[in-house]
Amino acid sequence: MYKKTRLVRLRGKSGRSTFGTDGDAEVVSARGRGSGGRGFISGAGETELQLQRRRISERRSSLLLQIQEVRRTRAVQRAGRKNRGGSYGQGLPTVAVVGYTNAGKSTLVSALSNSDLYSDSRLFATVDPKLRSVFLPSGKKVLVSDTVGFISDLPVQLVEAFHATLEEVVEADLLVHVLDCTAPNLNEHRSTVFQVLDQIGVSKEKLENMIEVWNKIDYQEEGMHFDECVDDIEDGEASSFSGEKDDMDSELSSGAENDEAFEAIDDQDGDYSDGWLASEDVEDPWGEGGSCTGLKTTDDQQSECPKDWTTEKQLQLQVQSGPHVRTSALMGVGLQELLELIDEKLKDAPKANVVERDPFDRKWRPPRTEEAGVAVEQ
Ligand SMILES: Nc1nc2c(ncn2[C@@H]2O[C@H](COP(=O)(O)OP(=O)(O)OP(=O)(O)O)[C@@H](O)[C@H]2O)c(=O)[nH]1
Numbered sequence: 399m400y401k402k403t404r405l406v407r408l409r410g411k412s413g414r415s416t417f418g419t420d421g422d423a424e425v426v427s428a429r430g431r432g433s434g435g436r437g438f439i440s441g442a443g444e445t446e447l448q449l450q451r452r453r454i455s456e457r458r459s460s461l462l463l464q465i466q467e468v469r470r471t472r473a474v475q476r477a478g479r480k481n482r483g484g485s486y487g488q489g490l491p492t493v494a495v496v497g498y499t500n501a502g503k504s505t506l507v508s509a510l511s512n513s514d515l516y517s518d519s520r521l522f523a524t525v526d527p528k529l530r531s532v533f534l535p536s537g538k539k540v541l542v543s544d545t546v547g548f549i550s551d552l553p554v555q556l557v558e559a560f561h562a563t564l565e566e567v568v569e570a571d572l573l574v575h576v577l578d579c580t581a582p583n584l585n586e587h588r589s590t591v592f593q594v595l596d597q598i599g600v601s602k603e604k605l606e607n608m609i610e611v612w613n614k615i616d617y618q619e620e621g622m623h624f625d626e627c628v629d630d631i632e633d634g635e636a637s638s639f640s641g642e643k644d645d646m647d648s649e650l651s652s653g654a655e656n657d658e659a660f661e662a663i664d665d666q667d668g669d670y671s672d673g674w675l676a677s678e679d680v681e682d683p684w685g686e687g688g689s690c691t692g693l694k695t696t697d698d699q700q701s702e703c704p705k706d707w708t709t710e711k712q713l714q715l716q717v718q719s720g721p722h723v724r725t726s727a728l729m730g731v732g733l734q735e736l737l738e739l740i741d742e743k744l745k746d747a748p749k750a751n752v753v754e755r756d757p758f759d760r761k762w763r764p765p766r767t768e769e770a771g772v773a774v775e776q
């Protein structure tokens with residue numbers, strides 16, 4: 399949808415002009431006809447621009463259908479896990495690991511489960527939630543779900559697209575929030591995570607029960623030590639570390655800058671109703687909530703959240719300075735402590751979503767031998 403409203407006519411390296419949005423091709427003009435005869439009136443039919451737009455719309459529809467299919471499959475799988483999980487009628491508890499992109503969620507889930515999930519220092523390394531089984535110190539088996547990372551100012555369309563993957567989070571029995579304590583704008587990351595969780599419908603109880611993990615404690619930069627970083631978290635301040643994370647955020651904004659270099663298309667016939675143009679014009683892509691970047695963890699600090707953020711929501715955020723574990727997913731530090739905390743939390747947690755079934759409540763079916771007998775008689 400982003401591309402659909404930014405199509406410009408480009409001359410590619412081969413010299414042919416086409417419509418597109420990127421590359422170092424030269425911008426020729428905003429409009430152009432790809433087919434339909436010569437002269438002033440080039441005949442009936444689609445312009446090349448309309449054709450490209452239609453292709454994008456068709457691709458969008460096909461992707462939406464695929465997302466629906468993914469949602470359906472996941473719902474069926476989740477129901478199966480809940481009903482049949484460990485033993486009959488006893489679903490395995492699920493723990494969803496959430497957090498800002500690049501916080502180290504996949505590395506943590508891999509370390510907890512001795513598996514090898516894909517992790518990388520790039521945005522959205524994980525786009526598909528993966529479940530891994532983990533044994534807690536009490537001997538209880540749980541399913542830990544690695545999820546797609548959150549990001550600030552995610553346009554509404556993308557939130558919708560990620561819904562299929564985020565449903566695992568809503569349904570989980572317990573949430574573990576991984577924070578990259580070396581991130582320069584840590585509290586912004588933290589509040590973004592809360593906003594997304596709130597937006598996808600995670601209950602207040604689950605938010606209050608959430609465990610916070612301060613990851614990457616091994617990280618050291620010249621002159622900076624982890625203790626200073628932790629002090630920052632405790633004070634509700636952003637860490638003063640710099641480096642790859644800054645690059646990440648600038649990577650996000652650079653797309654918009656590049657776009658301005660192109661001549662925007664003036665298309666009166668164009669359909670912007672479902673495009674990104676709408677969200678681009680709206681300053682706050684989150685709608686009513688606004689992007690609250692001022693999460694404070696101490697009472698004496700004034701909240702900088704926009705006025706329409708309810709006190710209740712702010713309270714929800716403040717609650718989260720509660721239970722936390724310091725880890726280095728990379729070095730395997732703090733994992734045992736985290737598992738113990740998960741164990742403790744799950745003991746208190748109500749057995750959510752477990753469908754209690756009476757063993758006699760099954761559909762009666764004739765025994766197989768009888769069935770065979772009937773078949774023979776007929
Ligand atoms: N120094 C250090 N680096 C870590 C630690 N945990 C993860 N990383 C690195 O951080 C980067 C991101 O890790 P991922 O596990 O892919 O992060 P993620 O949260 O799953 O990221 P997305 O899937 O993109 O949301 C990788 O380069 C990891 O090696 C840690 O404890 N210490």
Ligand SMILES: [Mg+2]
Binds near residue numbers: 504524
């Ligand atoms: Mg990941």
